[in-house]
Amino acid sequence: MKIGFFDSGIGGMTVLHQAMKYLPNEDYIFYADTLHVPYGEKPKHEVREYIFQAADFIAQQGVKALVIACNTATSIAVEDLRKKYDFPIIGIEPAVKPAIQSCEKKHKKVLVMATELTLKEEKFCNLVNRLDHQDVVESMPMPGLVHLAERFEFSEEVVESYLQESLAHLDLNQYGTVVLGCTHFPYFEKNIRNIFPNGTDVISGSIGTAKNLKRILEANGQTNDGTGQITFYQSANLVEDESLLEKYRGLFRRLEEPNYKNNALNHKIAQ
Numbered sequence: 025m026k027i028g029f030f031d032s033g034i035g036g037m038t039v040l041h042q043a044m045k046y047l048p049n050e051d052y053i054f055y056a057d058t059l060h061v062p063y064g065e066k067p068k069h070e071v072r073e074y075i076f077q078a079a080d081f082i083a084q085q086g087v088k089a090l091v092i093a094c095n096t097a098t099s100i101a102v103e104d105l106r107k108k109y110d111f112p113i114i115g116i117e118p119a120v121k122p123a124i125q126s127c128e129k130k131h132k133k134v135l136v137m138a139t140e141l142t143l144k145e146e147k148f149c150n151l152v153n154r155l156d157h158q159d160v161v162e163s164m165p166m167p168g169l170v171h172l173a174e175r176f177e178f179s180e181e182v183v184e185s186y187l188q189e190s191l192a193h194l195d196l197n198q199y200g201t202v203v204l205g206c207t208h209f210p211y212f213e214k215n216i217r218n219i220f221p222n223g224t225d226v227i228s229g230s231i232g233t234a235k236n237l238k239r240i241l242e243a244n245g246q247t248n249d250g251t252g253q254i255t256f257y258q259s260a261n262l263v264e265d266e267s268l269l270e271k272y273r274g275l276f277r278r279l280e281e282p283n284y285k286n287n288a289l290n291h292k293i294a295q
């Protein structure tokens with residue numbers, strides 16, 4: 025059986041890329057809700073509906089687990105999704121805990137970049153409160169990075185001038201770690217490193233999520249039943265074509281240590 029991955033758009037591929045490292049002998053479904061991206065700027069009740077529509081579609085394909093490869097969708101719906109489906113559901117959340125631990129030693133602050141919706145959700149506030157370090161955690165919505173990624177706009181000049189403009193009011197020297205709390209952001213990791221002073225750590229929750237997926241599948245004795253094939257579904261009415269697959273391959277190439285080469289990429293349109 026396949027493993028389902030879901031995001032509002034192409035961001036979830038940054039998590040899928042990590043999962044393929046830990047679980048190469050699996051088949052994957054990647055569903056992008058391209059009709060409704062961006063989630064981070066929409067009302068919560070609307071986004072919840074989109075998430076359940078997508079999850080229903082993925083469930084119909086028959087999956088042994090579903091990764092909500094979207095911080096925004098996880099914060100809004102992961103609890104309720106777990107109540108509805110009987111396969112394991114793995115979410116992703118901003119990696120605030122490891123960031124605080126490393127910043128404490130450096131006497132620096134943590135900057136969490138995410139969508140507006142993630143940052144104002146109870147789940148994020150509870151996470152920061154539970155860790156009891158509210159004074160060292162700052163947050164910054166970066167919706168422009170989602171837009172740039174969805175347009176496949178990765179030009180260094182465009183991306184870095186957006187980053188510079190958005191962060192101009194902050195003293196970047198005060199941060200020890202930048203947390204990428206949105207799965208679209210790792211495509212811009214190099215640009216973010218260029219903008220922040222040397223020695224600033226940039227981390228995301230994708231490795232933790234991939235390890236979590238592996239642990240759960242192993243505990244259920246459900247690993248190694250695939251050949252590394254990925255089937256892509258999109259909710260937008262896009263034409264099925266090779267050029268789109270080439271774009272997806274390009275996304276994997278943007279992430280370090282690409283291992284997509286052995287994988288067959290298929291592409292389908294969601295009904």
Ligand SMILES: N[C@@H](CCC(=O)O)C(=O)O
Pocket residue numbers: 031032033035036061062063064065093094095096097139142170205206207208
């Ligand atoms: N993939 C994004 C959602 C971006 C959006 O649709 O606004 C996340 O992890 O939160």
